[in-house]
Every structure is written in C-alpha cells, then in structure tokens.
Amino acid sequence: MAEHVLVAGGAGYVGAHACKALARAGYVPVTFDNLATGWEAAVKFGPFVRGDLMDRAAVDAAMAAWRPVAVMHFAARSLVGESMRDPGAYWRENVGGALNLIEASVAAGVGEFVFSSTCATYGDQDGVLLDEDTPQRPINAYGASKLAIEQMLGNFGESHGLRSVIFRYFNVAGADPDGEVGEKHEPETHLIPLMLEAVEGKRGALTVFGSDYGTADGTCVRDYVHVADLAEAHVRGLRWLRDGRGSRVFCLGTGTGYSVREVIEHARVVTNRAVPVVEGARRAGDAAALVCGSARARDELGWEPQRGLGEMIRDAWRWSQSGGY
CATH class of the missing domain: 3.90.25.10 (UDP-galactose 4-epimerase, domain 1)
Known part of the structure; x- marks a missing residue:
C-alpha cells in the first residue's frame, strides 16, 4: 500500500510540483492548505484537506485521518517586502503554524519532516558562495522566521527524535514541463x-x-532553480529520511x-x-x-x-x- 505524505502548502507553487514528484515516486501526497495563496485547481495528485496550520485541531485531524509516514512543509508567508512592513504576521503565522505542525507530527508518531527553508536565512553576504556552513544572519522577518523554524526542528530532534531534512534555496522559476501545474500568485511578485x-x-x-x-x-x-528540479530534491530528501538517516541541511542552487x-x-x-x-x-x-x-x-x-x-x-x-x- 502506498505511503501517505502530508504536504503543508501543497496547493502552492512549489508544493504542487512536489506533490506531482511524490506521486510519480509512488507516494500519496495529501495536500493540507488554507488556499490563502494556493489554488485548489493545483491539487491534482492526491487528496485535499482544506485547513489552516494555525488551527491545531485541524492539523491533528488530518494526521489522524491520513496517518502520514512523513511531512513536507511548504506553507508560509514569503514576501520580503511584506515581512519588513508587517513582521508580526511572519512570526505569528510562519513560526506559530510550523510549531503546530511539528507538535502534531510528534503527537501522531510521525518522525520524518522535510522543511522548505530559504537562503534568506543568510542575509546579505555578497561575494560568498553560500553553503550549509555559512553563518546565518537574516536581514528581514521572512528569513528570520524561517531560521527560527530550522532551530525549532533542531530542538524537537534533540527532545523527541524528530528527524528532518532542511532545504535552503533562492529563486524558484519555471513550470511543470508537462504543463499540469505552474506558477500563479495574487498578487504576483516574482x-x-x-x-x-x-x-x-x-x-x-x-x-x-x-x-x-x-x-x-x-x-x-x-541564483535560480527550476521548480521541477527543486521538487525532485524534496523527494530525495524524503527518501534520505525513509532510509533511516539522520537530520541534514542541504543548499539547492546552481x-x-x-x-x-x-x-x-x-x-x-x-x-x-x-x-x-x-x-x-x-x-x-x-x-x-x-x-x-x-x-x-x-x-x-x-x-x-x-x-x-x-x-x-x-x-x-x-x-x-x-x-x-
């Protein structure tokens, strides 16, 4: 029987492409999304649960109903300019939503977590090829909120054995080469x-x-990465965890x-x-x-x-x- 993977933000741009890659790899992606920035029409590769990460009961219910073996987390506010104007929304929703998702995962016995982070955690470090060991010094609330989630995953790994793969990357571009899903934001900022x-x-x-x-x-x-390449990396990150390996951070770039x-x-x-x-x-x-x-x-x-x-x-x-x- 195919294993279920709960994909938070699976109706969004990167999440939808990851769902396609998961389905192609033999998993059943279960999209959990509030459609604040995602599209129900993008949910084509598995079941859809409309819910908000700020609603812990809804997250728990999705875990109980679908019994995922792992979680992929894409859902987030992600606009740098907005994060400068309204940092509270980024700390409240990005960090608070991730905390609910992580705690619900642990409570449900889900021990594998793939997190879509960002190279915005590094801040402005010009002339440096950023890698996993580069010091993280975010210069906006978006990057800071993602760094906080990375640190949170480390804490839950130490306390509860939650293993995670964290991906840091920059600008995602392109669309599914088959034309099934693509990029759409309202408002568009990319x-x-x-x-x-x-x-x-x-x-x-x-x-x-x-x-x-x-x-x-x-x-x-x-640095630009094709969304289909990025989705493939997330599946490989999941396989890393399914093979029993430990928590790891990976940068994805050209x-x-x-x-x-x-x-x-x-x-x-x-x-x-x-x-x-x-x-x-x-x-x-x-x-x-x-x-x-x-x-x-x-x-x-x-x-x-x-x-x-x-x-x-x-x-x-x-x-x-x-x-x-």
Missing part, C-alpha cells in the same frame, strides 16, 4: 512571471527595483547568479519580444547578490539541477500562454 506578463501586455512595464547595487550591471543578482538585467535578456531571447522595463527604487530588505552551491546535495543526495535559466523561462512562458489555472 520576477519571471511578472516579466512574461509584461511581455504579453497583461500588465504594464516591469519595474526593476534598484539599479545602483554593487554588482556588474547595478541590479540584484540571484552556483551561478544572474542579474535582473541578464534575466530580462534571456526572456527577450526566449520570447523573441522586447521586455518593457522601468527603473524603480530599491526595496527594503533586498540583498545585492545571493548565490548558493549544492555540493552536499550532489554528493549525498545525488541531486544536481538539470535545467538552466533558458529552460525555466521557456517552461514559464508556455505556462503563461496556456492561461494557467
């Missing part, structure tokens, strides 16, 4: 879908937030950063259309350059990103033109 919507005339010109950073062309530099202007140029080539652009002021909390490597994931999980920036934009372009959900 660079690539914003850029493609501007190309299609669905919105005004793309705003480049800050052109005076200390980078080669003055715009922010980020080791190559692209500036906003370079991403725009890739989009021009892929779409064969000009990208309308206007320049704006810097956003509070944005780091200048964030790039991470994945040597540990390669060596221990056998994971390497298979798709480059061009493929990310091509898959996202196909999804955008399809109309999405």
Whole structure:
C-alpha cells in the first residue's frame, strides 16, 4: 500500500510540483492548505484537506485521518517586502503554524519532516558562495522566521527524535514541463512571471527595483532553480529520511547568479519580444547578490539541477500562454 505524505502548502507553487514528484515516486501526497495563496485547481495528485496550520485541531485531524509516514512543509508567508512592513504576521503565522505542525507530527508518531527553508536565512553576504556552513544572519522577518523554524526542528530532534531534512534555496522559476501545474500568485511578485506578463501586455512595464547595487550591471543578482528540479530534491530528501538517516541541511542552487538585467535578456531571447522595463527604487530588505552551491546535495543526495535559466523561462512562458489555472 502506498505511503501517505502530508504536504503543508501543497496547493502552492512549489508544493504542487512536489506533490506531482511524490506521486510519480509512488507516494500519496495529501495536500493540507488554507488556499490563502494556493489554488485548489493545483491539487491534482492526491487528496485535499482544506485547513489552516494555525488551527491545531485541524492539523491533528488530518494526521489522524491520513496517518502520514512523513511531512513536507511548504506553507508560509514569503514576501520580503511584506515581512519588513508587517513582521508580526511572519512570526505569528510562519513560526506559530510550523510549531503546530511539528507538535502534531510528534503527537501522531510521525518522525520524518522535510522543511522548505530559504537562503534568506543568510542575509546579505555578497561575494560568498553560500553553503550549509555559512553563518546565518537574516536581514528581514521572512528569513528570520524561517531560521527560527530550522532551530525549532533542531530542538524537537534533540527532545523527541524528530528527524528532518532542511532545504535552503533562492529563486524558484519555471513550470511543470508537462504543463499540469505552474506558477500563479495574487498578487504576483516574482520576477519571471511578472516579466512574461509584461511581455504579453497583461500588465504594464516591469519595474526593476534598484539599479545602483554593487554588482556588474547595478541590479540584484540571484541564483535560480527550476521548480521541477527543486521538487525532485524534496523527494530525495524524503527518501534520505525513509532510509533511516539522520537530520541534514542541504543548499539547492546552481552556483551561478544572474542579474535582473541578464534575466530580462534571456526572456527577450526566449520570447523573441522586447521586455518593457522601468527603473524603480530599491526595496527594503533586498540583498545585492545571493548565490548558493549544492555540493552536499550532489554528493549525498545525488541531486544536481538539470535545467538552466533558458529552460525555466521557456517552461514559464508556455505556462503563461496556456492561461494557467
């Protein structure tokens, strides 16, 4: 009988792709999501439980009903700018929701937990290839809340034997190559879908937030990972735990950063259309350059990103033109 995995945030962008990867690997993903930022139409690969992580009774009920062997946790507020304006919401919902999920897991006898963290826990450390041993110094409430959850998992590991795999990564891009799921946010804040919507005339010109950073062309530099590659890493992380191995942190990246202007140029080539652009002021909390490597994931999980920036934009372009959900 196939094993169930409770996927918190499985109706969201990364979570939905992880559910597809789990189903392909022979698991039954049970999506637990309040649809605050997710989409019921994205739940295609297993059962759906509509619930909120802030409601401990609802989490306990889902555990009792589905008896998962493991948990994957994607659900979170994740907007850097919003976290600067309203840090309380990030501490309350991200940390409080994770605490409910972790405690419910322990109470239900679930001993394996895969956590989708972020390289935002490192803060602004320019010129450094970030890895698992880089000091964590978040500069916004989003990164700080994710770091707190990482520390919480460590505490529960020591006290209750909860084993966890933590993934830290930066910008996720692209869409399911098969076109079944993709990226949709309301409001949209991610660079690539914003850029493609501007190309299609669905919105005004793309705003480049800050052109005076200390980078080669003055715009922010980020490491991009294809969402399908990221989903595959999470399945490998689950298998790591199912094989009885201990808690581990893995960074997921290509080791190559692209500036906003370079991403725009890739989009021009892929779409064969000009990208309308206007320049704006810097956003509070944005780091200048964030790039991470994945040597540990390669060596221990056998994971390497298979798709480059061009493929990310091509898959996202196909999804955008399809109309999405």
